[in-house]
Amino acid sequence: MKKLLVVYAVMLCLFFLYVYDYSRSDKAGSAAGESGSPLVGNLSEKFVMVTFQSGIEYWKSGLKGFEDAAQLFNVSVEYRGAAHYDVHEQMTVLEQVIAKKPAGIAVSAIDSEALNPVIDKAYEQGIPIVLFDSDAPLSKASTYIGTNNMEAGSAAARQMAEFLDEKGETAVITQPRQYNQEERTEGFKQTIEQHYPKMKVYAVLDGKGDELTSKKEAAAILKKNPDIQGIFTTEANGASGVAQAVKAAGLEKKVHIIGFDKDKKTLDGIKDGTISATLGQDTWQMGYWSLHMLFYSNRHLKDTRSLPSSIDTGITIITKENVEAYYAND
Amino acid sequence: MKKLLVVYAVMLCLFFLYVYDYSRSDKAGSAAGESGSPLVGNLSEKFVMVTFQSGIEYWKSGLKGFEDAAQLFNVSVEYRGAAHYDVHEQMTVLEQVIAKKPAGIAVSAIDSEALNPVIDKAYEQGIPIVLFDSDAPLSKASTYIGTNNMEAGSAAARQMAEFLDEKGETAVITQPRQYNQEERTEGFKQTIEQHYPKMKVYAVLDGKGDELTSKKEAAAILKKNPDIQGIFTTEANGASGVAQAVKAAGLEKKVHIIGFDKDKKTLDGIKDGTISATLGQDTWQMGYWSLHMLFYSNRHLKDTRSLPSSIDTGITIITKENVEAYYAND
The missing domain is CATH 3.40.50.2300 (Response regulator)
Structure with a gap:
């Protein structure tokens, strides 16, 4: 009898626990729905940055911008670069990246024409692709993000x-x-x-x-x-x-x-x-806005409307007078 | 003795419930942190679009883009226009808008120079301001969004x-x-x-x-x-x-x-x-990306880094051959 009472009491508690948990998860669900912005991605969405002549200091800041934007959207990034300044090597790298069907590709083109067939292949397979830093203006990539x-x-x-x-x-x-x-x-x-x-x-x-x-x-x-x-x-x-x-x-x-x-x-x-x-x-901006264009394109955030044809990230003239400020940056 | 056992059992259950609730709210907190994206604004953030010659068909699509982006970020918009094609009237409207200290202003400038003092005033008061459709290139506005x-x-x-x-x-x-x-x-x-x-x-x-x-x-x-x-x-x-x-x-x-x-x-x-x-x-894009620049600027999403100097929303040539497609749009 004593034992039975304890069992009842425990079962009652478990029941309340269950009811409580159910109501909690329901609330949590609707809260997620409200703040479930289309701008929150998930980490399985992988965006790839492809450069040529990888490893040089120049790309660091652009990749940082790409990563910073990825963090904003809660998505993943990967960096792939051709080791040398070589058209065919960059084409091969780009082919390999396309084969993995990523959520989007930002590429800086070593050559304004030679990469077009590979870039267009990504486009035709429905993989969002943009050019940053160095454009391939006759390719089917949606947007160029970089210096005018x-x-x-x-x-x-x-x-x-x-x-x-x-x-x-x-x-x-x-x-x-x-x-x-x-x-x-x-x-x-x-x-x-x-x-x-x-x-x-x-x-x-x-x-x-x-x-x-x-x-x-x-x-x-x-x-x-x-x-x-x-x-x-x-x-x-x-x-x-x-x-x-x-x-x-x-x-x-x-x-x-x-x-x-x-x-x-x-x-x-x-x-x-x-x-x-x-x-x-402003290479940081190039990476930052590249990821934005790709994320929007991948999630069809703009329906069938097209992306901007270009984003000019601007330039600054650096001379002896203002050079100090640029050591710390990037 | 029996009663005491039941009280113990209930207290034990309540303790577990408390521990469980604590761990849940902890998880919920970190979950909210994850999906509590900086890209989710609130409706008290009001962004204003200012045009000249209001009421003409031309602005509709740009305003729609502005509104669509506002919905994406969960923020508010307001539309203000000078009724006539008149520089002084647009300056007055812009002054009135600035006085209300909105979260940001997108303005299409009737004159490439005359509005600069008022545009710069917004900038100096820390109100994000961008130009769309018609630029005032020597003003302090951060970005021009529109056709090249x-x-x-x-x-x-x-x-x-x-x-x-x-x-x-x-x-x-x-x-x-x-x-x-x-x-x-x-x-x-x-x-x-x-x-x-x-x-x-x-x-x-x-x-x-x-x-x-x-x-x-x-x-x-x-x-x-x-x-x-x-x-x-x-x-x-x-x-x-x-x-x-x-x-x-x-x-x-x-x-x-x-x-x-x-x-x-x-x-x-x-x-x-x-x-x-x-x-x-693509006037829809002009409004859409204007709101983006203002939202990012207002929320300091890019630290002290500057916004793009311009976003080219592109053009399409419409002739007898493709005209039908443009009746439905916008």
Whole structure:
């Protein structure tokens, strides 16, 4: 009898516990429903960032932006890069990524055309795909997120004109066929042609995105044309190479170098005066908004409406006057 | 003894219930933390869209995009417009909106410069402010969301060249000092000058954003220069007015009209052949992404990092071949 009473009491308690749990889970359910925003993803949604020439400092901040946005949406990211500056290698990496059918792909194109068939393949398989940093404008990717590179080249030209008092010869060291750099070169050339009649772009050279090649090209052109007073390098590794060539030729006081991006070597060069300026891109934003476009596309948050055709993340001109602020960032 | 046992049993149960409840509320707390996304706002956050010339069909779709994004974030919107096409009236409306300290303001600027002091005032008071549709590029607003209007003008020129077999005289009917239209005009002129040596922009006229004025200006220029074969109108009300002038002059078979936007009158004109084409903007996206930028800015979702400098929402060329699809939309 005693035992039975205890059993009853325990059963009664368990029953209340059950009822209580049921009502709790019901409340929890509706609460989740209310705050169950379409903007909250889940960690099984994986978004992949694909670059070329992986491992360089340049991509870090973009990946951080990609990760920060993923955290905002509670989704996962993966980073894949071709180890070398090689079109075929990036194509292979991109093919491998597509085969895994991720929730979306953000790719920075090493070549403005060669990757199009692979990019279009992702699109045709319904995998959201955007371009960041370097566009492939004729591909089927929905959006380009990055610097308006014509505008950046134009800003470099205006800055060069200021350094050179609007007269003198210049050269550009770039990487042909990489669309962002083609545009920077074009923006630089057009602005000088249209607005600075006493200035000239004497040569456009291929630095292969490489410090040593940029150094060699700069040395050669300075030897060939001693009138050159300004060199604009359109990518991150060029400025420090060009600075070495200028120094070796003893022309530090004459030749102004404008670089691109905020690599430590470039910032150091600005600080010690061997590089006159560099154009800072907001690579963090590129990654951040890339993930946004992919997440929205994957979740059909905008029905059948299209995404923006491009997002311009802007540039900042960095000179000796403001260089300190850029060491801490990113 | 019996009673004591029951009391013990009940107390034990209550203790377990307490422990269970504690652990549940703990879990619920962390679950709310996980799904308590920073992207879920609250309805007391009010974002305001400010236009000029309110009440016209043109703004509807942009406001819908603004509202759709507000629903996504669970925040409120309000729509305020100057009743007339009047700079001072828009300035007054904007001042009134700022005085209420809303969570953010999206403004389409009637004038590319005159509004700057009022826009900057919002910025200085810490109220997030963006420009959509028509920019004020020298203001302190963070982002421009809308059509890349240089690009749109350029697309209109290419389309006109196709209609005119790349030869003949053209005119532009626009509204000077409204930045989006200045750019469309400039994009049109530059593209014709640079790429179509047998074409010419004979005149750029002020249609005052008005059907009747556009009709009068078109009639006058067609009388003055009978060689004109193409007229590009850079805003929504122009094309139908120009079509009336062309018809009255009996020149329907000779003069091609390219309009802007997707107003019913324009689409009807394309359908019946009096208007050759129009450039469709994605105004829904302008409102949609404007609210995004304001929400992110208001909630400091990106720390101290800046927003994109611009978002290009793209254009579509609408001709007789695809016009039907645009009646249903928006």
